[in-house]
Amino acid sequence: MKLCMSLILLVFVLFVVSLLVGPAELRVEDSIAGLFAGGSEAAAIIMREIRLPRALLGLAIGMSLGLSGAVLQGFLRNPLAEPGVIGVSSMAALGAVLVFYSGLAGSSLYALPAGALIGALLAILVLLAIAARQGSTLTLILAGVALSSLAGALTALVLNLSPNPFASYEIIFWLLGSLKDRSMEHVALALPLMAAGWFLIALSARAIDALSLGEEAASSLGISMSLTRFLIVAGVALCVGAATAVTGTIGFIGLVIPHLIRPLTNRMPSSLLLPAGLGGAALLLAADIAARIVLPAGELNVGVLTALIGAPFFLWLVVRARREML
Amino acid sequence: MPKRRKCLPCLSGLALLAGALLVAPVSAAPKRVMSLNLCTDQLAMTLAGPDQLVSVSFLAREPGLSMLHEEARSYPANHGLAEEVFLENPDLVVTGTYSLHNTTALLKRLGFHVEEFSFAQTLETIPGEVRRMGALIGQEKRAQAIADDFTRELETIAAGQCGKDPTMIAYDQNGIASGRGTLADSVMQAAGFANLAADMGVIGVAPFPLEQVIAAHPDVISIGAPQKAPTLGEFVTRHPAIGALPDTRIGAFVPEASLSCGIPSVIEAVRALAALRTEIAPCHGNAAQ
Numbered sequence: 001m002k003l004c005m006s007l008i009l010l011v012f013v014l015f016v017v018s019l020l021v022g023p024a025e026l027r028v029e030d031s032i033a034g035l036f037a038g039g040s041e042a043a044a045i046i047m048r049e050i051r052l053p054r055a056l057l058g059l060a061i062g063m064s065l066g067l068s069g070a071v072l073q074g075f076l077r078n079p080l081a082e083p084g085v086i087g088v089s090s091m092a093a094l095g096a097v098l099v100f101y102s103g104l105a106g107s108s109l110y111a112l113p114a115g116a117l118i119g120a121l122l123a124i125l126v127l128l129a130i131a132a133r134q135g136s137t138l139t140l141i142l143a144g145v146a147l148s149s150l151a152g153a154l155t156a157l158v159l160n161l162s163p164n165p166f167a168s169y170e171i172i173f174w175l176l177g178s179l180k181d182r183s184m185e186h187v188a189l190a191l192p193l194m195a196a197g198w199f200l201i202a203l204s205a206r207a208i209d210a211l212s213l214g215e216e217a218a219s220s221l222g223i224s225m226s227l228t229r230f231l232i233v234a235g236v237a238l239c240v241g242a243a244t245a246v247t248g249t250i251g252f253i254g255l256v257i258p259h260l261i262r263p264l265t266n267r268m269p270s271s272l273l274l275p276a277g278l279g280g281a282a283l284l285l286a287a288d289i290a291a292r293i294v295l296p297a298g299e300l301n302v303g304v305l306t307a308l309i310g311a312p313f314f315l316w317l318v319v320r321a322r323r324e325m326l
Numbered sequence: 327m328p329k330r331r332k333c334l335p336c337l338s339g340l341a342l343l344a345g346a347l348l349v350a351p352v353s354a355a356p357k358r359v360m361s362l363n364l365c366t367d368q369l370a371m372t373l374a375g376p377d378q379l380v381s382v383s384f385l386a387r388e389p390g391l392s393m394l395h396e397e398a399r400s401y402p403a404n405h406g407l408a409e410e411v412f413l414e415n416p417d418l419v420v421t422g423t424y425s426l427h428n429t430t431a432l433l434k435r436l437g438f439h440v441e442e443f444s445f446a447q448t449l450e451t452i453p454g455e456v457r458r459m460g461a462l463i464g465q466e467k468r469a470q471a472i473a474d475d476f477t478r479e480l481e482t483i484a485a486g487q488c489g490k491d492p493t494m495i496a497y498d499q500n501g502i503a504s505g506r507g508t509l510a511d512s513v514m515q516a517a518g519f520a521n522l523a524a525d526m527g528v529i530g531v532a533p534f535p536l537e538q539v540i541a542a543h544p545d546v547i548s549i550g551a552p553q554k555a556p557t558l559g560e561f562v563t564r565h566p567a568i569g570a571l572p573d574t575r576i577g578a579f580v581p582e583a584s585l586s587c588g589i590p591s592v593i594e595a596v597r598a599l600a601a602l603r604t605e606i607a608p609c610h611g612n613a614a615q
Contacts, residue, residue: 024537041572042541049567050537100556107556164555166499173558181501181536181562298533 003264007278011059014285018055019047021292053184056191058285061179061247064194064239066280067273069254071201074208074269075232078137079259080317083240084251084310086140087147088123092244093174094151094158095119101162113189117241123147124233137321176303177248179288190242197238198277204231205270212269250303252310253280259317283309355464356417356439361386362406362429363422365587366443368394369459370420371401372590373469380416390553393583393591408432418462447588448512449596453477456590476590480516483600487518488609492545494519494599495534496585497568499550499559503534510585513592517599518607519546540567544574545606548599551578575606 020031024046034043035052065083072081083089099105099115126147131140155174159167207228210218215225243250257279258272265271284302287309291300360380361367367386370379371394384405385391386398404410408429411419419438421430424445433440441462443455453473460469494514496504504510505521505528514521522544523534539547549563568576579602584595 022537023535024541026541042543045540045567045570046537049565049570050540100558103554103556107552107560109561162555162557164553164557166553166557166559167555169500170558181565183561183566185566 003261003275004278007275007282010282011278011285014282014289015055015059018058018285018289019051021289022046022051023292049183050181053182053187054179054288055285056187057179057182057246058288059281060187060191060194061243061250062253062281062284063277064197064243064280065250065253065284066257067198067201067254067277068236068239069280070258070269070272070276071204071208071232072236072254073258074272075204075211075228076131076140077212078140079321080137080141080255080314082252082255083120083236084148084249084253085255085314086123086127086144087151088120088127088236088240089244089249089251090148090151090155091123092116092120092241093249094155095122095241096245097155097158097174101158101164101167109185109189112245113193113242116245117193117237119151120241120244121233121237123151124237128229128233172301173248175249176301176307177244177250178291178299178301178303179247180299182246186246190246193238193242197235197242200231200235200238201273204228204235205273207231208269248301248303250284250306252306252314253283255317256310256313257283259313356462358414358416359418359420359463360404360411360414360416361420362404362411363420363424363443364391365422365447365589366420366459367398368392368587368589368591369443369455370463371397372472373456373460373465374463375465378463380414381410389582391583391586393581393587393589393594395583408436411438412436420459420462446507447509448507449480449509449516449588449592450512452588452590452592455588472590476593479593480596483516483596484518486600486609487603487607489607491518491520492603492606493522493525493542494546494548495522495539495542495544496548497534497539497563499557499563501533501536501539501559501562502531503528504531504585505529509588509592513580513585513595513599516596518603519599536562536565536567540571543571546579546602547571547574547576548579549576551582575602 019035020028026034026043026046030039030043031047033039034047038044069082072083072086073079093116095115095118096112097115099111105111105114127140127143130143152175156171159171159174162168207218207223210221210223211228219225258276261275261279262272265275283306287305288302291302291305294300357378358380359370359374359378361370361382364383364385367382371382371386379401381402381404382398384403387395387403389395392398406429411433417439419433419440421440421442422445423442430440430442444451453476456469456473456476457466460466496510496514503523506524507530511521511524522542526538526542528534547568552560580595580598584592
């Protein structure tokens, strides 16, 4: 509880800082006035239409990615499981790119989550079929590597084939996500889907605790494996699909956060879920603030920053896992 | 310094050769001209005589890029490949300095007469480039007439403006703005608008934060017309924050593709913006004097 309270406080502080950072250099009092009561017209528009959706998306998407990482690590009993590493995010991006740039749905934003959810769902089902049964850490990761490189290559191909020459510039966005210039439309599009995903994952909490004792023990405790699998597959697909649809691929949050937070919990997979969600929100908000501050002109893609933090962490986990095996 | 002395004759030889090359197009107009660049395509199509132009680049047929896309359909299309040039064996190849460096170098080595046109294009450079193209393909008279008409119309448009210049930003896909030194900037100025991006120090075409567009609150935001194939970048110009600006005119005010190349038809963009300016800041009676 104490852990959750301090994480909520951290997320709140970062959310407020995120609202105060931006190229328009509004003063703090103008920003607050713009957000709540009138203020100047420009400040109100900047706060409500540009910075608020950005901060909301940072919070919700960080939460979704942290939560997805925690539940996948518990369910697959694999410390390296994470939507980005195992290729779920890249497949979601590919799905979104295929449906959107082909113009199947006109130029409607609704095409994005539809494609991304299908992509994420396919990826999880393929991974479960290949890797879940024998539970080898390595098989899952290798299958994920294959999926992500295939999805990344196909994403680049589809964007290059678009008759619109500007489409190929958007490869960077899909491979290294960004929260730049999102609007309330994106929030309305993604938030309900992500909330549904959070709900499904929360329903699986008891089951993943039981699963930590092994599948047979879980069954004898009255846990339905098929129901648990459905909850987690659908929950993660909703979270990662909706998140990727509006911000592109943001990696490593679901990997780093559960590992950082697990030592602070009682190590039951279910008690990790909420803190991991909050931790993910804090990490993405912080990374997105840094992405706006680091370069004075323009801004970085936030996926670059999460990869800079996450990739060395991943390597360290691999080294540690090897040492434990020896 | 024997080396230097040895080089004197070859230097003077080069100068002679250069002189001969400069004179050549004037004395004998090339009968077969090939253009490899979107902008030289349009200049050449504007000026060339019948059957003088062998082919233009495939981009000249793109409605989103080329103002003369309909004319371009009556010419064969090339893809800017050295092989295509070699097979056609034209008397003159015109292309841009910005594109296809390797092709240009290869063609020169193979002995083709290649003329390059600069990528830096503004309204000021257009009459000169028209005359240069005219001289190259032996259409000096037509070029001079077109260049004179162009300059005259710009002067007429400038004379018809009064009052303080309204502010404008040319805002494109992904939040990119046209600053100083761009064709769009010179068109805005000629039509009597203050270019917000240039005034805020943007040089060339560069990212311009959406927040700063809102904070600066320009009178006009000129965005591109939606394309058939969708991109996410287009959503930046259609961001709800831009729509929420009161009293700002937002829209595709210039004809499609009219700002991609410095050609005489750019005058259509100046006309369109000048008409918009008259609508925003009309001249009332004595204000015109």
